[in-house]
Amino acid sequence: DAGVIQSPRHEVTEMGQEVTLRCKPISGHNSLFWYRQTMMRGLELLIYFNNNVPIDDSGMPEDRFSAKMPNASFSTLKIQPSEPRDSAVYFCASSLARLSYEQYFGPGTRLTVT
Amino acid sequence: EDKVVQSPLSLVVHEGDTVTLNCSYEVTNFRSLLWYKQEKKAPTFLFMLTSSGIEKKSGRLSSILDKKELFSILNITATQTGDSAVYLCAVNSGGSNYKLTFGKGTLLTVNP
Numbered sequence: 001d002a003g004v005i006q007s008p009r010h011e012v013t014e015m016g017q018e019v020t021l022r023c024k025p026i027s028g029h030n031s032l033f034w035y036r037q038t039m040m041r042g043l044e045l046l047i048y049f050n051n052n053v054p055i056d057d058s059g060m061p062e063d064r065f066s067a068k069m070p071n072a073s074f075s076t077l078k079i080q081p082s083e084p085r086d087s088a089v090y091f092c093a094s095s096l097a098r099l100s101y102e103q104y105f106g107p108g109t110r111l112t113v114t
Numbered sequence: 115e116d117k118v119v120q121s122p123l124s125l126v127v128h129e130g131d132t133v134t135l136n137c138s139y140e141v142t143n144f145r146s147l148l149w150y151k152q153e154k155k156a157p158t159f160l161f162m163l164t165s166s167g168i169e170k171k172s173g174r175l176s177s178i179l180d181k182k183e184l185f186s187i188l189n190i191t192a193t194q195t196g197d198s199a200v201y202l203c204a205v206n207s208g209g210s211n212y213k214l215t216f217g218k219g220t221l222l223t224v225n226p
Binding site: 048 | 162
């Protein structure tokens, strides 16, 4: 099993640009999570999908952030326009819905906005 | 707001030492507590605890939960340099089984 796959692994962009992060969950997992990790705030849940449907987006910081899951094997997190305070490591995780506490994390995307 | 606090924030030990990492929590409708190990990349799942007083063990790592005092400890015996990582504690709470509130982690460094 390839595990959760994320791309790109690193992204450096200028303030105001659009950023799209990508995630492929583990095959067969029907829950998908996007997290953000910073030194100040630790690991925070941004959004949770179950069977491709967004269930909880209460952690999405503001309208500049959006996430989609068009099918069971792909999800995107978009930031438009990006700001320096968005700099963080963004993790995607997946799980079986009935075991949603046991989440498998991808390697993360380190985003730097200058 | 749910809160998970880990201590110490960082710890430096020598190979062979035993360490204890602490996690306390204040959450609504506690369901379970989880420990993750984060090396350079992604957190990896270690343990899930739901009942007080029952120790979970995996090799040199063990963990126990106290639901009355609202804390958990993670013990690592005979530490090795490969144990160097950030150890994250997370609590699943509320009406769902997916929402995890993470602590900020304990950075453990094991020197040879």
